[in-house]
Amino acid sequence: MHARWLLIPLAAALACAPLASPGSATSPAAGSSAAFESLRVELPAGADRFRIEDDPDRALVASVYSLPSPWIDAGEARALLAAVRKADPGREVLVLADAAMEEQLAPLARDARLHLLSTGGALYSPWPRDPFSFARTSGGAVRVVVRPNLQRGREVDATMGPALVQALPPALDRAWGGVRWAKSAVPFHNGQVLLTRDAAWVSVHTFEPRVLELLGAARVPVESFATAAGIEAYVGATRKAAGELAALYGRSVRFVHPLPVSGAGTTREARTALLQRLAGGAGYDLDSLLTLVPSANGVQPTALVADVTAGERLLASLDPSQWNALATAYRLEPTGLAAGLAGASSSARGRALASYLDLVADHLRGEGLTVSRLPLLVVPAAVLRDPGSIPDEYFFLTWNNVVVEKRGGGARAEGFASLLPAGDDVASQAFAAAGVHLDLLPPLLGSVTRNGGYRCASNHLRATD
DSSP states (O other), X not given: OOTTTTOOOTTSTTSSOOOOOOSOOOOHHHHOGGGGGGGBOOOOOGGGOOEEOOOTTSOEEEEEEEOOTTTSXXXXXXXXXHHHHHHOTTSEEEEEEOHHHHHHHGGGGGSTTEEEEEOTTOOOOSOTTTTEEEEEOTTOOEEEEEOSSOOTTOGGGGGHHHHHHHHSOHHXXXXXXXXXXXXXXXXXXXXXXXXXXXXXXXOGGGGHXXXXXXXXXXXXXXXXXXXXXXXXXXXXXXXXXXXXXHXXXXXXXXXXXXXXXXXTTOOHHHHHHHHHHHGGGTTSOGGGTEEEEOOTTSSSOEEEEEEHHHHHHHHHTOOHHHHHHHHHHHTBOSTTHHHHHHXXXXXXXXXXXXXXXXXXXXXXXXXXXXXXXXXXXXXEGGGBSSGGGSSSSEEEEESOOXXXXXXTTEEEEEEEOOSOHHHHHHHHXXXXXXXXXXXXEOOOHHHHTTTOOTTTTOEEEEOOO
């Protein structure tokens, strides 16, 4: 067994990347939670607890975006916000913006349902999905639950949730029952959890930081997986972390893949091999690889699973105009582009990811879910005109990183257009086959090339029913 096969941390390549500040100062008020303490409450337990709600069968009431000027183009931000307002005129849109972006977006503030919220001196990341969750009390009042585990390079995001609560327009604060925030005692990462009404769907990688803490290890103890005891220790810590997360979300935790559990007819070698296959999904956010949509029968969700091989078929179908469109949209070097993309998907890491995704699809079918596949393109930095312009070795073009809702008797999803029409068509057809209309919105390219798809780049308050 190769000693490096499971050493990719969750914050590394192909998850939303850490952001190095371009030199803008962060004020003490923006960088510390002390300024927001008057709006903080404790997270209760038992019957009075909050319920975190991001169920895809609930309608969207409000959407939150973080648009920092150093990383997000103002023209792209305007186009996205205009498209969201057009798609759902009744939805409240909340935009966290630094001073420079606020100035660029000021004309949009004439829209009564679009609210520009100043971040003061804070430069938050473009990914409001990760730092906090929306929750409701038993009476329907809105709470913002803040994660306790900071992401390297994005420490200032710890105050994004409290800052949102503080900056809410008074009319919304009243309508939402007097919004307050609370800090969770349980680590979480919303890009690694997909909620339905009765389950929190996760992978073994969802729990890596907490498992390492429980094991007292600095990295995944790969060497120990050569023994049954080592595997038992890792699986036991994963189950404990899953129990903690179940308590936070108020739902059972379900894995999107099999676990290497012991039992009759299960050898240590087979369990080690399964761990090695699971390693193919390390370092990637789950919501970039899997989408759960409400099913027609209302029992099990339908699963759309990313597929590296389908991505290869998509590339093989492109004509010269589509290759040119792809190169232009993402500032890719046309010469050698096809070979570079093919090499990324056929690399050892690409094949490991493909095997992991096939495992997920097979497991979910076995769990009774209807499964279909969506293409996934892995774009290596080497094919960019400026390879140093992105922080990772690769970025994804994925049609999985979307937000799903049920509204007006039908299901719809919204996500970033890929700017590759053939891929957008394939995705729209796959969603339609699952009974979901897919709205593709103008992308924030500064987010996409840092592996922040639409779900990463937004957070949403949902209806109570």
